[in-house]
Amino acid sequence: MAAHRSGRALVVREPGEVVLEDRTVEAGGGLLVEPYFVGLCGTDLEIIRGDLDPAYTRYPLVLGHEWSGRVVEAAGGFAPGDPVVVEGVFPCSVCGPCREGRTNMCANYEELGFTLDGAAGPAVAAPAHLVHRLCDDVPLAAGALVEPAAVVLRALTEIDIAPGSSVLVIGDGTVGLLAAQLARMWSPASVAMAGRRPAQETLATTAAGVDDFTVDVPNAEGYDVVVEAAGSTVAVENALRAARPGGQVLLLGIAGHGRSANLLVDDVVNKDLRIRGSFSYTAAAWATTVRLLNSGRFRPLPLVTHRLPLDRYSDALDLLATPSGEPRGKILIEMKGTSK
Numbered sequence: 001m002a003a004h005r006s007g008r009a010l011v012v013r014e015p016g017e018v019v020l021e022d023r024t025v026e027a028g029g030g031l032l033v034e035p036y037f038v039g040l041c042g043t044d045l046e047i048i049r050g051d052l053d054p055a056y057t058r059y060p061l062v063l064g065h066e067w068s069g070r071v072v073e074a075a076g077g078f079a080p081g082d083p084v085v086v087e088g089v090f091p092c093s094v095c096g097p098c099r100e101g102r103t104n105m106c107a108n109y110e111e112l113g114f115t116l117d118g119a120a121g122p123a124v125a126a127p128a129h130l131v132h133r134l135c136d137d138v139p140l141a142a143g144a145l146v147e148p149a150a151v152v153l154r155a156l157t158e159i160d161i162a163p164g165s166s167v168l169v170i171g172d173g174t175v176g177l178l179a180a181q182l183a184r185m186w187s188p189a190s191v192a193m194a195g196r197r198p199a200q201e202t203l204a205t206t207a208a209g210v211d212d213f214t215v216d217v218p219n220a221e222g223y224d225v226v227v228e229a230a231g232s233t234v235a236v237e238n239a240l241r242a243a244r245p246g247g248q249v250l251l252l253g254i255a256g257h258g259r260s261a262n263l264l265v266d267d268v269v270n271k272d273l274r275i276r277g278s279f280s281y282t283a284a285a286w287a288t289t290v291r292l293l294n295s296g297r298f299r300p301l302p303l304v305t306h307r308l309p310l311d312r313y314s315d316a317l318d319l320l321a322t323p324s325g326e327p328r329g330k331i332l333i334e335m336k337g338t339s340k
């Protein structure tokens, strides 16, 4: 029989119903990868609640779009046990956007953990060309941050961060922390963060290299670049306010399907603002993120604050949904040992 793995999977049967179920995943024509670490994020909560645009989800669904693992069986130039990450967006490669390299806008959108079963299960089968080898000295847990980092990196490359500029990140979740860390590669003079929880300050300043952390309102006005990573409509409004005349605003957060922000038209026009949105990541951004991780220039592991076994998935989801007085970075589910 072809390579396969059976075991428990974290399944959203329909919005509001999350269970552990037995699943079997076969390699099919692809490479079989056993997940070791699966990161949870706010988007998983939106999938569970049914808040995401229905065009981007399919139920029942195995969760898990941020993850790393090991190759099960030799194939496609990989050896068993190779540490890898897998591009979650499966581009069709033939539509107009794919041909232009904008694989994030593929007209035949399919993504692990959204429309395809994700990594919080016994295995993932993927085309070998979407599988990326990690260096042996890269902690496998760090690989689980490649997905959110690729989203952030792709967005940052779409704007112009001049050396010496001032950057403000609004939002203190993992995406905000990654944005602060990765923005450093453009050599800005300063990176400030306007967060929501005082407990995040240490994580922001030590793990993400933030120079100046404030709660709710930024310390200053007139930033060259403002990155909205909070995923709320108020954060979008604050971002437009905090940018300097001629500045740039990057919208990274997803505020929820159908929600609107108050657009202060005067601010946008009179301040000559450039506003940019960015969705997901391209194949190129993914490859760059893996390269940065393998070279040691990108070290996201300090952003991981919690690791829980699959059995404790509901504790993990509670941790994510309910802010506590503790610092909270990336929450990982440890999958190893759940398949057979």
Ligand SMILES: [Zn+2]
Pocket: 040, 041, 042, 043, 044, 065, 066, 148
């Ligand atoms: Zn995510």
Ligand SMILES: [Zn+2]
Pocket: 091, 092, 093, 094, 095, 096, 097, 098, 105, 106, 107, 108
């Ligand atoms: Zn396509």
